[in-house]
Amino acid sequence: MPSTRARFAKALRWVAGPAALLGLLAWVSGGPGPAKATSRPDVAATPEAAPSFAASALGSVPKADLSPAARLAALADTRRIVEERNREAAKDRAAFAADGWQMVRAEAPDARVVSLDPALLGEGRETDLRVQIASTVGSPAQAGKLADIARRAREEETRVAAVEALGRIAGAEAQRSLYDLLVEGGLDAEDPARRAIAPLLRPTDLDDPYAARLAAQLDSDKLTAVERKQIAFTLALVGLRDGMELPPATLASLSPRARELVAAMTALATQSNPASP
Amino acid sequence: MRSLRPLFAIAAAVALAAPARAATSITSTFDTGTINSPVVYAALPTIWKCVKASGGFCGANELANGWYKQVVILPAGFAEADRAAFWSEFDKMVVTAGDAAKAGSSWTVTKKSQILYVGHFSPSGPLNTASAIFGAKVAPHPVRGYALSLSQNAVYAKVDQIRADIPNLRPFGVGVLFNTFQDEVTANAAPPSFVNRAFGIAKWTRLDLARAYVPVHELAHCALNFLDEYVEAGFQDLSIRQIDIATPLLLWNGTWGGFVNAIADLLGVYDYNVSEMLANNGNDNITTSAWPTTVYTPGFPSQNYVYEGGMFFGRGTFHQQGDNLMDGGSVNRGPGDGFAYAHSSYQQQVINNAFGAVAPRPNDRLRNAGPKNGWPLAFGATTRVMLFDGDKNHHFHPTQSYTVQVGWYERYWKTCWKWGFIPYPCYDDVWTTAQRGVAPAYRALDLKVSAAWSLAKLAQKVVCAVGINEVSSGGGTVRLCDQNIETMGANFLPTVSIPVPYQDVSVPASQWFTTYWWRFKTANGRADSGFTGWSSFYRSL
Numbered sequence: 001m002p003s004t005r006a007r008f009a010k011a012l013r014w015v016a017g018p019a020a021l022l023g024l025l026a027w028v029s030g031g032p033g034p035a036k037a038t039s040r041p042d043v044a045a046t047p048e049a050a051p052s053f054a055a056s057a058l059g060s061v062p063k064a065d066l067s068p069a070a071r072l073a074a075l076a077d078t079r080r081i082v083e084e085r086n087r088e089a090a091k092d093r094a095a096f097a098a099d100g101w102q103m104v105r106a107e108a109p110d111a112r113v114v115s116l117d118p119a120l121l122g123e124g125r126e127t128d129l130r131v132q133i134a135s136t137v138g139s140p141a142q143a144g145k146l147a148d149i150a151r152r153a154r155e156e157e158t159r160v161a162a163v164e165a166l167g168r169i170a171g172a173e174a175q176r177s178l179y180d181l182l183v184e185g186g187l188d189a190e191d192p193a194r195r196a197i198a199p200l201l202r203p204t205d206l207d208d209p210y211a212a213r214l215a216a217q218l219d220s221d222k223l224t225a226v227e228r229k230q231i232a233f234t235l236a237l238v239g240l241r242d243g244m245e246l247p248p249a250t251l252a253s254l255s256p257r258a259r260e261l262v263a264a265m266t267a268l269a270t271q272s273n274p275a276s277p
Numbered sequence: 278m279r280s281l282r283p284l285f286a287i288a289a290a291v292a293l294a295a296p297a298r299a300a301t302s303i304t305s306t307f308d309t310g311t312i313n314s315p316v317v318y319a320a321l322p323t324i325w326k327c328v329k330a331s332g333g334f335c336g337a338n339e340l341a342n343g344w345y346k347q348v349v350i351l352p353a354g355f356a357e358a359d360r361a362a363f364w365s366e367f368d369k370m371v372v373t374a375g376d377a378a379k380a381g382s383s384w385t386v387t388k389k390s391q392i393l394y395v396g397h398f399s400p401s402g403p404l405n406t407a408s409a410i411f412g413a414k415v416a417p418h419p420v421r422g423y424a425l426s427l428s429q430n431a432v433y434a435k436v437d438q439i440r441a442d443i444p445n446l447r448p449f450g451v452g453v454l455f456n457t458f459q460d461e462v463t464a465n466a467a468p469p470s471f472v473n474r475a476f477g478i479a480k481w482t483r484l485d486l487a488r489a490y491v492p493v494h495e496l497a498h499c500a501l502n503f504l505d506e507y508v509e510a511g512f513q514d515l516s517i518r519q520i521d522i523a524t525p526l527l528l529w530n531g532t533w534g535g536f537v538n539a540i541a542d543l544l545g546v547y548d549y550n551v552s553e554m555l556a557n558n559g560n561d562n563i564t565t566s567a568w569p570t571t572v573y574t575p576g577f578p579s580q581n582y583v584y585e586g587g588m589f590f591g592r593g594t595f596h597q598q599g600d601n602l603m604d605g606g607s608v609n610r611g612p613g614d615g616f617a618y619a620h621s622s623y624q625q626q627v628i629n630n631a632f633g634a635v636a637p638r639p640n641d642r643l644r645n646a647g648p649k650n651g652w653p654l655a656f657g658a659t660t661r662v663m664l665f666d667g668d669k670n671h672h673f674h675p676t677q678s679y680t681v682q683v684g685w686y687e688r689y690w691k692t693c694w695k696w697g698f699i700p701y702p703c704y705d706d707v708w709t710t711a712q713r714g715v716a717p718a719y720r721a722l723d724l725k726v727s728a729a730w731s732l733a734k735l736a737q738k739v740v741c742a743v744g745i746n747e748v749s750s751g752g753g754t755v756r757l758c759d760q761n762i763e764t765m766g767a768n769f770l771p772t773v774s775i776p777v778p779y780q781d782v783s784v785p786a787s788q789w790f791t792t793y794w795w796r797f798k799t800a801n802g803r804a805d806s807g808f809t810g811w812s813s814f815y816r817s818l
Contacts, residue, residue: 071700078700079700092685093709093711098785100713103711104712108684113810114794114813127573132810135571137645137649137812161568170649198516226592230514241522241523243731268512
């Protein structure tokens with residue numbers, strides 16, 4: 001009777017051998033995979049340095065013992081595929097040319113800049129990061145990085161740009177980042193970046209649970225009086241826009257002072273000749 | 278006297294119709310070749326006259342010379358019997374506005390050598406009557422007491438009519454003098470970029486001429502396109518960014534062509550905001566960021582608008598440090614945040630530019646406004662990208678062209694060899710960039726007051742503060758600031774069309790499952806801006 005070890009070694013030969021062969025063939029044929037820059041932009045697509053060489057799985061799997069005739073056939077097959085693919089790729093350029101565009105040379109996007117890598121702050125590239133932030137609109141997935149930059153950037157201009165960029169991103173993630181920055185971000189109340197936050201806090205509507213969270217801040221001593229007034233004004237405007245009021249439970253949870261503030265801001269937006277509240 | 282008036286009119290018309298002779302000036306400021314010679318001026322009831330701010334009369338030569346800027350003054354509510362009174366007020370205003378002792382270093386003083394004041398008299402019925410020229414009246418103001426109201430279209434038509442008499446009339450700004458000494462009346466003016474005109478219209482009363490402030494300030498609105506840097510009472514702590522929650526109420530109108538139909542949820546795809554339309558839209562002295570420069574242009578440092586407040590709101594708008602003509606004392610955030618008959622350095626740059634100097638900076642207040650990064654929806658074969666350009670509607674250095682670049686990684690397929698003898702297809706990812714120039718085109722959004730009824734009072738206050746006092750509707754005009762919103766609503770609610778600082782560009786991105794990158798820059802005739810950062814959009818199906 002063979003020992004257990006021998007049986008295992010025999011089995012391993014039958015498993016590892018074919019697996020290695022399959023791996024080899026897979027490596028030879030490669031995998032087209034999506035090009036880096038063509039991945040789904042559910043998060044912002046990030047270009048990376050294009051590889052100088054990329055293998056493809058197209059064509060039949062070659063064999064090491066190809067006959068000369070088979071090699072010629074494989075070469076013809078490959079060339080046909082190359083031509084077909086290049087014709088297809090050329091259609092994009094043709095579409096641009098037909099629309100009056102000219103092909104020019106330009107540097108590809110810097111992957112770290114367009115992905116808003118906060119580490120650039122420590123590498124003397126804060127200006128590059130700021131231009132990217134201020135002159136584009138970020139994605140929801142970048143909200144965390146923007147909040148990080150708003151906290152860490154050395155220059156006021158960059159911190160403010162990061163906060164404003166968060167305000168341009170629709171959706172809960174950016175709102176959550178802004179809210180956290182205001183309530184527990186550690187920014188000084190006189191920091192221009194901090195002062196820019198409260199006006200950008202916007203619930204979808206007054207039934208949105210986020211509206212209740214914002215309303216609760218009307219009684220928070222972590223916020224300045226100006227910030228509380230701004231939040232109350234936003235709640236008033238959203239209510240007027242949608243013809244809604246804060247839910248009774250939310251209103252009941254507020255102090256009388258907070259409720260008065262919301263009422264005063266509503267009056268301010270609806271009076272023809274407002275008096276300063 | 279009455280029977281002689283037609284003769285005077287005929288004589289004046291003949292004189293006006295005659296081609297202006299070459300100036301035979303006695304002095305450099307005295308043109309004897311036109312109806313404006315003092316001799317004729319003394320003999321005829323003056324219909325119009327042209328005077329230099331620096332003193333003396335001007336004529337055809339100066340009017341034809343683009344180096345001069347023409348400020349036109351028209352009367353409202355002056356009867357024939359008030360003709361002399363109008364000219365007296367006209368002369369007083371010209372002297373006061375150019376007097377350094379009264380107007381300090383305001384633009385009407387520092388640029389007086391280049392300013393021509395052209396007055397033109399038309400008799401009118403009394404204010405607040407049907408026979409008042411331009412429908413002029415003193416009306417209740419939606420924010421403060423009373424305001425001066427008129428049909429701006431009627432004024433523009435009048436200027437066109439006068440141009441038939443004075444072919445070289447090219448108003449830099451138009452002021453209308455109301456024949457009243459009523460107190461507590463708010464003068465006002467429309468900046469030209471908001472009404473999409475070559476010049477705006479300012480209004481003031483005879484009482485306002487007691488000081489230089491009102492005419493010089495209001496003319497700065499209508500001629501220099503400046504906004505107020507002071508803040509409305511009650512709004513000291515509130516930010517203009519907060520009214521962006523009303524952005525969904527704005528409707529895309531016909532100026533966008535088929536663009537609107539192509540994409541249903543524009544708000545979710547593009548980043549456009551009411552606040553930018555009101556306060557980052559070519560008015561230059563007010564922005565929505567303390568650092569409005571968003572791109573890097575070699576040789577042009579970033580601008581910094583230090584103080585917060587202006588254009589109605591105390592927060593979210595910014596102006597530069599320096600006591601000046603457009604500021605006030607309602608909110609003072611530090612030294613140099615108050616009123617003076619002077620200008621901040623950025624205002625002065627605009628003034629110099631308006632009077633012939635080159636644009637002081639590139640149009641560098643830019644943003645890729647969408648599709649927003651990460652937008653996951655499918656496009657057709659063509660994608661529309663949106664450009665935000667805070668200087669698109671700049672009155673003195675508007676953007677003349679955009680350069681848009683679109684890039685993508687194109688697969689260049691080739692034959693590769695494994696072990697030197699096995700051919701297979703492989704590719705290089707090659708960065709490819711296409712570029713095209715795009716001319717700016719007028720784009721506007723509509724605010725239907727009926728759709729914004731619950732916010733109509735606030736909307737009315739804000740658009741009146743900007744200077745949009747009148748809108749066209751059904752072949753007629755509606756004056757927005759004459760009546761309260763309930764009265765207006767009892768009749769019908771108008772639609773306000775707002776020129777916007779956005780430009781759409783069509784991109785023929787045809788490859789499926791490809792990420793395209795894009796950016797743009799501007800040219801304003803003097804300087805090209807730097808490019809914006811790269812933004813991406815994904816072409817699925």
